[in-house]
Structures are given as C-alpha cells and as structure tokens.
Amino acid sequence: MSTQRTIAILPGDGIGHEIMAEAVKVLESVNARCELGLNLEHALVGGSAIDAHGTALPEATFELCARADAILLGAVGGPKWDKLPVAERPEKAGLLEIRRRLDLFGNLRPAILYPQLADASSLKPELVAGLDILIVRELTGGIYFGQPRGIRVLENGEREGYNTYVYNESQIRRIGKVAFEAAQKRGGRLCSVDKANVLEVTMLWREIMEDMAKDYPDVELSHMYVDNAAMQLIRAPKQFDVVVTGNMFGDILSDAAAMLTGSIGMLPSASLDVNGRGMYEPCHGSAPDIAGQNKANPLATILSVAMMLRYSINEPEAAQLIEDAVSKVLDQGLRTGDIFSPGSTLVNTVEMGDAVIAAL
Amino acid sequence: MSTQRTIAILPGDGIGHEIMAEAVKVLESVNARCELGLNLEHALVGGSAIDAHGTALPEATFELCARADAILLGAVGGPKWDKLPVAERPEKAGLLEIRRRLDLFGNLRPAILYPQLADASSLKPELVAGLDILIVRELTGGIYFGQPRGIRVLENGEREGYNTYVYNESQIRRIGKVAFEAAQKRGGRLCSVDKANVLEVTMLWREIMEDMAKDYPDVELSHMYVDNAAMQLIRAPKQFDVVVTGNMFGDILSDAAAMLTGSIGMLPSASLDVNGRGMYEPCHGSAPDIAGQNKANPLATILSVAMMLRYSINEPEAAQLIEDAVSKVLDQGLRTGDIFSPGSTLVNTVEMGDAVIAAL
Ligand SMILES: [Mg+2]
Ligand SMILES: [Mg+2]
Numbered sequence: 001m002s003t004q005r006t007i008a009i010l011p012g013d014g015i016g017h018e019i020m021a022e023a024v025k026v027l028e029s030v031n032a033r034c035e036l037g038l039n040l041e042h043a044l045v046g047g048s049a050i051d052a053h054g055t056a057l058p059e060a061t062f063e064l065c066a067r068a069d070a071i072l073l074g075a076v077g078g079p080k081w082d083k084l085p086v087a088e089r090p091e092k093a094g095l096l097e098i099r100r101r102l103d104l105f106g107n108l109r110p111a112i113l114y115p116q117l118a119d120a121s122s123l124k125p126e127l128v129a130g131l132d133i134l135i136v137r138e139l140t141g142g143i144y145f146g147q148p149r150g151i152r153v154l155e156n157g158e159r160e161g162y163n164t165y166v167y168n169e170s171q172i173r174r175i176g177k178v179a180f181e182a183a184q185k186r187g188g189r190l191c192s193v194d195k196a197n198v199l200e201v202t203m204l205w206r207e208i209m210e211d212m213a214k215d216y217p218d219v220e221l222s223h224m225y226v227d228n229a230a231m232q233l234i235r236a237p238k239q240f241d242v243v244v245t246g247n248m249f250g251d252i253l254s255d256a257a258a259m260l261t262g263s264i265g266m267l268p269s270a271s272l273d274v275n276g277r278g279m280y281e282p283c284h285g286s287a288p289d290i291a292g293q294n295k296a297n298p299l300a301t302i303l304s305v306a307m308m309l310r311y312s313i314n315e316p317e318a319a320q321l322i323e324d325a326v327s328k329v330l331d332q333g334l335r336t337g338d339i340f341s342p343g344s345t346l347v348n349t350v351e352m353g354d355a356v357i358a359a360l
Numbered sequence: 361m362s363t364q365r366t367i368a369i370l371p372g373d374g375i376g377h378e379i380m381a382e383a384v385k386v387l388e389s390v391n392a393r394c395e396l397g398l399n400l401e402h403a404l405v406g407g408s409a410i411d412a413h414g415t416a417l418p419e420a421t422f423e424l425c426a427r428a429d430a431i432l433l434g435a436v437g438g439p440k441w442d443k444l445p446v447a448e449r450p451e452k453a454g455l456l457e458i459r460r461r462l463d464l465f466g467n468l469r470p471a472i473l474y475p476q477l478a479d480a481s482s483l484k485p486e487l488v489a490g491l492d493i494l495i496v497r498e499l500t501g502g503i504y505f506g507q508p509r510g511i512r513v514l515e516n517g518e519r520e521g522y523n524t525y526v527y528n529e530s531q532i533r534r535i536g537k538v539a540f541e542a543a544q545k546r547g548g549r550l551c552s553v554d555k556a557n558v559l560e561v562t563m564l565w566r567e568i569m570e571d572m573a574k575d576y577p578d579v580e581l582s583h584m585y586v587d588n589a590a591m592q593l594i595r596a597p598k599q600f601d602v603v604v605t606g607n608m609f610g611d612i613l614s615d616a617a618a619m620l621t622g623s624i625g626m627l628p629s630a631s632l633d634v635n636g637r638g639m640y641e642p643c644h645g646s647a648p649d650i651a652g653q654n655k656a657n658p659l660a661t662i663l664s665v666a667m668m669l670r671y672s673i674n675e676p677e678a679a680q681l682i683e684d685a686v687s688k689v690l691d692q693g694l695r696t697g698d699i700f701s702p703g704s705t706l707v708n709t710v711e712m713g714d715a716v717i718a719a720l
Contacts, residue, residue, distance in 0.1 A: 122487050123482050160527070227616075252586055
C-alpha cells in the first residue's frame with residue numbers, strides 16, 4: 001500500500017477552510033496510521049481563486065485536479081462574488097467547470113442517518129434510524145443537457161418551451177457500471193428508477209440495466225417508477241440499498257433522501273469519472289453566515305474523506321475507521337450547533353475534528 | 361339553486377360498486393337537504409362495461425359523461441381483464457379515454473390528513489396533523505405526451521432514447537387558471553414548481569405564471585425548484601397551500617404528498633376541463649382482493665363528492681357539510697380496516713356511509 005497517490009485539497013470559500021482543516025487532519029492521521037502513501041496538494045478554487053488569480057478555476061488548480069487520484073472539495077461561493085456574471089461565479093466557473101472538464105458523470109449521494117441523530121428527521125425515528133441508502137445519479141447527461149432545447153414562437157404567434165430528455169446506450173452503461181459496482185461494495189441490491197411505462201428514453205434505460213445485470217450475478221436488480229420511488233422513500237426508506245437513476249430523477253430523489261435524514265451537515269457526496277477517480281465534497285454549502293466562527297460541522301467533509309478512500313482510493317478499511325470514529329463521537333454526545341439537541345455536548349469545529357481523531 | 365344539473369355516476373369495478381353506493385347515499389342526502397337540484401344518472405364503465413357491452417367505454421356512457429355537469433367515478437380494473445391487450449383494458453380504454461376525449465387536463469390532488477388519523481403518517485404527527493395541500497397537476501401535456509419521442513439508432517450503431525418536454529403558452533395559462541382559482545377558493549397562496557434554473561420549458565412556465573399573477577392580486581404567488589419542493593414536502597409539508605406544476609413533476613410530487621398522509625383510502629381527486637367540469641374519483645384503486653366483502657373505505661369517494669360540489673357544482677356549503685360530517689365520524693372513533701388503530705371502532709363500508717349521513 002505504499003504507491004504514491006495524490007489527493008487534491010481544495011478548501012474553497014466560506015466555511016470551506018475550517019471544515020477542510022479538520023478533514024485534512026483526519027486524512028493525514030489515517031494516511032500515517034494505515035500507510036496509505038497519500039500525497040496531499042492544496043490549491044485555490046472558487047471565490048478565493050477569483051480574489052487571488054482573477055478566475056474561479058486557475059489552470060494550476062485544474063492541472064492538479066486532472067492528475068490527482070481524487071479531489072477533496074470544501075465548498076464554494078458567497079455573497080462577495082454574487083454580483084459577477086453567472087458564468088464567472090465560483091459555482092459555475094469553479095465547481096461545475098471541474099465536473100465538466102473531468103467528465104465526472106457518476107454522482108454518489110448517500111443518505112445516511114446515524115441512529116444517534118434519528119430525532120432530527122421529520123420521519124418517525126423507527127422508520128429512519130440507521131438509514132443507509134446510496135443514490136447513484138447520472139450527472140452530465142439527460143434532460144438537463146439534452147438538445148434541442150429552447151423557447152420558440154409557433155405559427156399562431158404563441159411561444160412554446162421545449163427540452164429533450166435523452167440518453168444513449170453507452171451513457172446508460174457507464175452509470176450502470178458505477179451503480180452495480182457500488183452495490184457489490186454494499187448490500188448487493190440495486191433499484192433502478194425510471195418511468196418506463198411512459199417514457200421511451202427510460203424504456204431503453206431499463207433494458208440496458210436488465211442486460212447489464214447478467215454481468216453482476218451477485219447484485220439483485222429491481223425496477224421502480226419514479227412516482228412510486230418518491231412514495232416509497234417516504235413510506236419505508238430503509239427498503240433501499242443502492243438506487244440508480246438519471247440526472248433529473250436523481251436530482252429530485254437524492255435531495256428528498258437527504259432531507260429524510262434531517263441533517264444535511266452530515267452528508268458527503270462524490271462525482272466520479274469513468275476510471276473511478278473523482279471529486280468528494282459535503283452536500284452542504286459554504287455557509288458564509290457562519291464562516292470564520294469555528295462553528296461549522298466538519299463531519300460531512302470528514303465523511304467525504306471516508307467516501308474517497310472507499311470509492312477512488314480503494315482503501316475500504318481506512319474508510320471504515322473514519323466512519324466508525326464519527327459514530328463514536330456521536331455516541332459520546334458531541335454535537336456542533338446544526339445537530340445539537342438538549343442533553344448533548346456542544347462543540348466547535350476544531351473540537352469536533354479533534355474528537356474524531358481521538359476516536360480513530 | 362334549483363337549476364337541473366346532471367351527475368354521471370360510474371361505479372366501475374371491484375370495490376367501486378360498494379363505495380359508490382355509500383357516496384350516492386351521501387350525495388342524495390345533501391341534494392335533498394340543500395335543494396341542489398342534482399339529477400343522478402348511472403352508467404357502466406371499465407370491466408363491468410366490457411362484460412355487458414364488449415367495450416370499457418360504451419357510447420351511451422361517454423354521451424352521458426359529455427353532457428353531465430360532473431362525473432363521479434368509483435374505480436376500474438381487475439385481474440379478470442388483465443389478459444386483454446393494454447389498449448382494451450378498463451384503465452386505458454375506460455378511464456384514460458374519458459380524460460382524453462373530454463380533455464380533462466386539470467388534475468386536482470389534495471393531500472389532506474385529518475388530525476384524527478395523524479398516527480398513520482410516516483412523519484411525526486406534529487408535522488402533518490391537519491395537513492391540507494392541494495396539488496394542481498397538468499394532466500394531458502408535458503413530457504408524457506411530447507413529440508418527438510422514441511428510440512433511434514445512432515450513426516455509430518448504438519441506440520438512443522429520447523422524449524420531449526414541451527408546453528406552449530396556452531397550455532400553461534389554462535392550468536394556471538385552474539390553480540389561481542383554486543387558491544382563491546382556499547388559503548390564497550400558490551406555489552409554482554419548476555426547474556427554471558435549468559429547463560427552458562419551465563422558464564416559460566414561470567414567466568407565464570408571473571404574468572398571470574397580475575390578474576389575481578388576491579393570490580400570493582411563489583416559485584420553487586422541483587428538487588427543493590421534494591425536500592420541503594418532507595421537511596415541513598404544512599408550508600404549502602396550493603401547488604401547481606406540470607405533468608411529470610406533478611406525478612412525482614402528488615404521489616409523494618399523498619403518501620405523507622399515510623392513508624390513501626381517504627384521498628379524493630379531480631380532473632377538470634377548461635370549463636371547470638370534470639371527473640371526481642378516489643385516489644385508491646378497485647382493490648379486487650376485498651371487493652364484495654363490505655370492507656372497503658368509502659370515505660375517499662364520499663370526499664370526492666364534496667370536491668365535486670366545490671369545484672364543478674359551485675356549492676361550497678354543501679361540500680363543507682360533507683367534509684365536516686367525515687371529520688365527525690372520525691371523531692367518533694369509527695374506522696374501516698385500512699385506517700383502523702387500536703382503541704377505535706371497526707366498521708364496514710355500509711356502516712361508515714350510514715355514519716356520515718347521520719353526522720350530516
Ligand atoms: Mg438538487
Ligand atoms: Mg403517479
């Protein structure tokens with residue numbers, strides 16, 4: 001395990017610096033203890049890169065991202081850069097540009113609810129405590145990118161808006177591969193969500209998923225219509241292991257699933273390329289309102305480190321070490337403000353990071 | 361209020377006969393008491409029409425539907441007719457054919473949770489007790505009907521599936537009118553759900569809704585992206601009054617909202633035409649497994665009568681009478697099997713209908 005591998009560390013903006021500092025502490029600790037041979041290189045992205053270099057994605061940053069084995073991102077954006085044209089802002093010119101140029105099409109969105117935080121959910125605790133779903137969303141195709149699109153004037157003079165929901169076989173196969181392999185690493189069950197009773201594009205989706213299932217005899221494939229999936233996530237979310245779906249359905253369902261947990265400050269995410277390299281980041285944003293106050297919850301970023309070790313670095317034991325440590329600090333009753341409840345102990349960003357390291 | 365108005369009564373199949381018998385008892389009672397001048401005419405539809413006349417929608421039935429001021433439908437379908445070609449089955453050739461031929465584009469899907477049934481929800485009771493949302497879904501346009509659509513072979517030999525998400529101005533205006541008018545009859549708040557940050561078709565949708573809002577100064581219009589709407593329905597569903605959205609987003613969100621209540625046996629629905637005439641039916645199906653056993657919950661059909669009186673017959677006081685009576689029987693602890701909980705009194709279909717009439 002001593003091959004030299006590079007991790008790009010991009011703190012970004014707002015609370016990104018604080019939460020990344022804790023995540024890096026945890027990553028360096030695990031790197032040493034498990035002899036992972038990871039080489040951490042830092043770079044600017046987003047608003048902080050605009051301030052320093054006039055662009056949200058300096059070429060040096062992109063070059064690092066392109067050669068790194070994985071990217072760890074904090075969060076980008078803030079009011080300071082909201083007056084810029086959309087195309088120059090931290091989100092579009094920084095985050096989305098990395099995704100686009102590296103073709104990070106495979107979005108992993110876990111919805112995990114540690115039993116210690118079950119009360120934070122709007123659902124009854126017994127329905128969500130211990131929830132552990134992984135939603136695999138196709139991120140660079142489908143209707144959000146489909147052509148033709150636009151608003152045209154009809155012959156009768158009125159306007160018509162139109163978009164195209166489109167997937168070809170190879171796009172479906174490459175996200176299917178991500179999902180089947182994720183199911184192999186987890187509980188072995190994959191639910192493909194579509195609207196194959198109505199939409200031809202998802203009839204093809206379902207057919208390809210069925211065809212791929214032959215190559216994964218250890219994965220049990222099922223199918224569900226998207227409207228029913230939205231219902232089942234509310235009725236009995238623990239029935240799912242891995243869910244795979246297109247960009248738009250994935251947008252809706254992954255956000256719904258995240259909300260089931262009631263604690264978005266705990267959720268990591270990943271965007272992978274065809275070789276399994278990718279960018280890891282918390283689901284929450286840069287929270288400029290609490291930036292610099294040592295208040296932010298670093299656990300989503302710390303759990304992003306664990307995800308990175310599992311999916312891009314192939315070090316599942318190291319990943320498990322971190323996840324177990326997070327569970328331990330929750331058992332100890334330590335909570336940042338966003339997940340605080342009466343009877344628990346309020347800690348700040350640095351204290352939470354230290355506690356995770358102590359629990360490793 | 362003594363104009364003669366015609367209600368088409370279509371019991372359909374399975375439990376449709378039993379639940380409709382109770383709904384008709386309630387409707388006749390209110391008809392007499394409030395002197396509504398409603399003339400009820402019965403007809404066959406679905407499987408029972410196939411058995412009697414060889415077609416799920418006999419011309420006499422359609423003719424009645426076309427001239428009626430409103431249609432009350434029980435439920436259609438059952439295993440007996442599942443071997444028929446899809447195009448001849450009770451759902452497609454009966455229900456969907458009425459919708460299509462009468463152009464019933466305005467789907468009203470209430471998500472109401474009587475406080476007495478709050479425990480049935482997967483959400484914490486305090487978040488859903490007394491929930492009263494109306495989702496207005498466009499039902500005959502959008503991506504489910506858009507052209508071009510299909511699966512084609514690309515130049516490189518692989519296949520590509522595609523569908524078109526399309527709305528023109530007049531389609532948006534007519535569903536907008538249904539929604540704004542519904543908001544006027546209710547709490548005066550309308551949330552339009554779209555994905556206007558990405559999809560051009562919903563940019564036009566949002567622009568038209570904004571334009572229409574000028575004509576409804578008594579309605580407060582807001583906008584929400586569909587992924588956020590899915591989250592907010594889980595986080596704090598009571599924040600909504602009326603929601604309006606397109607066919608596909610409406611399919612997903614109305615089913616999710618229905619599931620929030622935990623008791624689909626209680627939910628009515630409507631599909632309206634451009635003149636406000638329409639078809640009213642429970643959200644649940646024909647439940648062949650319990651048909652003929654006097655077990656089915658007639659309340660969704662009884663509440664469909666109330667909806668019909670409010671939206672197509674313009675008799676809001678009569679509608680309220682029925683809704684209050686339903687609330688009273690729930691206060692009395694009466695429950696059919698599907699909503700039974702320990703400590704309440706189990707009643708059958710007829711007993712529940714009788715109790716509602718007694719409570720009127
Ligand atoms: Mg989203
Ligand atoms: Mg549906």
